[in-house]
Amino acid sequence: MIIRELTPDDLEACLRLAADRQWSREERKWLFLLQGGEGYGMVDPGGELVATAILTRYGTRTAAISMVLVASRHGRQGLGGRLIGHVLDRARGATVFLNATATGRPLYERLGFRVTSPVAMHLGTFTGQASGASRPASPEDLKAIADLDAEVLGADRSALLTRLFDFAEQIRVIEDGGVVTGYAGMWRNVGNTVVGPVIAADPADARRLISDLASQVGGPARIEVEESRRELAEWLTGHGMAAGMRTSDMVAGAEPLPGDRTRFFAPVMSALG
Template identity: 35%
Template sequence: MALALSKGVVAIEHERVVGTVLVTCYKEDGATINMVIVDEAMRGRGLGRRLMDEALRLAGDRPLRLVATSEGLPLYEKLGFQETGRILQHQGVVGEIAAPAEAEPASAADMTAIGDLDRLAFGADRGDLFSCLSKVGEFAVVRRERRVAGFAVVRPFGRGEVIGPVVADNLEDAKALVAHFIALRPGRFLRVDTTAAAGLSGWLAEQGLAHVGDGVAMMKPPVEPAQTVPTIFALANQALG
């Protein structure tokens, strides 16, 4: 999915790939930089900086986002990226829970409203991403007065499935959307990438999705995160935002 949505560059030495970077553009509204990987034997030679220079060229004038590891953080700061929050990765095998009454499976007729909500919450048109998600994932929605007020997606990812993005007006609706998919998957391995600011982390741990790692959300140019409604409570994943 990342390759289908992105442009990228590889570094090659002696006919072997030793570095990668991808840029996922969301129309002209913004882009994420991801899959910044340098072979361990090549580190300390400036290859990460050269890959990032190529990524910045591919992105053009778009506002940029990425999720940094502690190893990559100093380079991104030098390039003008600024921390905007923390990303918390939760995962685990879930048990049986009751299905919430507030959430229900989405219909094809809901996709326009889902796209509109995501655009408001994310600040960019991710229509291409949602076209991919609609082919491989399942959508759920929360309705208020017959309108779609929140949504979530689940899809195959890694060892199991990832739940995200999750967009809702409030924390309780976000919990209901995540719980909708947990209830349908007892005994399955699930992952959710949330933010520290979202307030979902403690509840995820209570459901059996342990907090297993952090990342630093960064933007260039630095922009104070807007307190938007609806709000993103979980990412599609750390690469795609």
């Protein structure tokens, strides 16, 4: 087995591997991640892709690992551990985080990750009304959004946010006295529309931003929320978006993630934070 970098040309092979693990065919998401991050794949002697992981760097400060998959016929042979070890080597210096499924969690714990928060995926057709407190963002808002995002996430995500303007269905901002104090986006995935990221000054503004986006979906909407956000979870459940699958946010090493997480309400997607 050799490890090599993945390119967008590997998309079909990645989707085949995802199908082998009963993951849906999230074509747009894989492409977005492969184009903005570094994909690593393990290839068998016949040239077949048997394992994947994607590393997305935010400047030099933090980095996310996502799309960790090993072909079921090669499960529990040490491939996952070897590939993540390789990716962690490549990320040296950055604080690395990820969102783990219950299957992946023991593997990450063995590699030195610890759980920072349990997370619930809320899914359903939003039954609330738009608040009207936010407005659609324009490319001129990008700098204010990136500056706010850097304060909250403690890292430079401007490259991701620039690409998000094309990828997202819509990005909205909320202002206080003409200053952008919150923003949120939503993007189309397979069978649902993901609401995320959500960055806001307080829980009330987070609900306003979510309402203004989710009320436009007209079908299943999805959002990932840390279980410590009890009020937000109850509000979502009361508005048609009940909690489903549980996962765990994890960070490698003892360092906490930088930034002001009190204003972080939902990730772009679980793969990116």
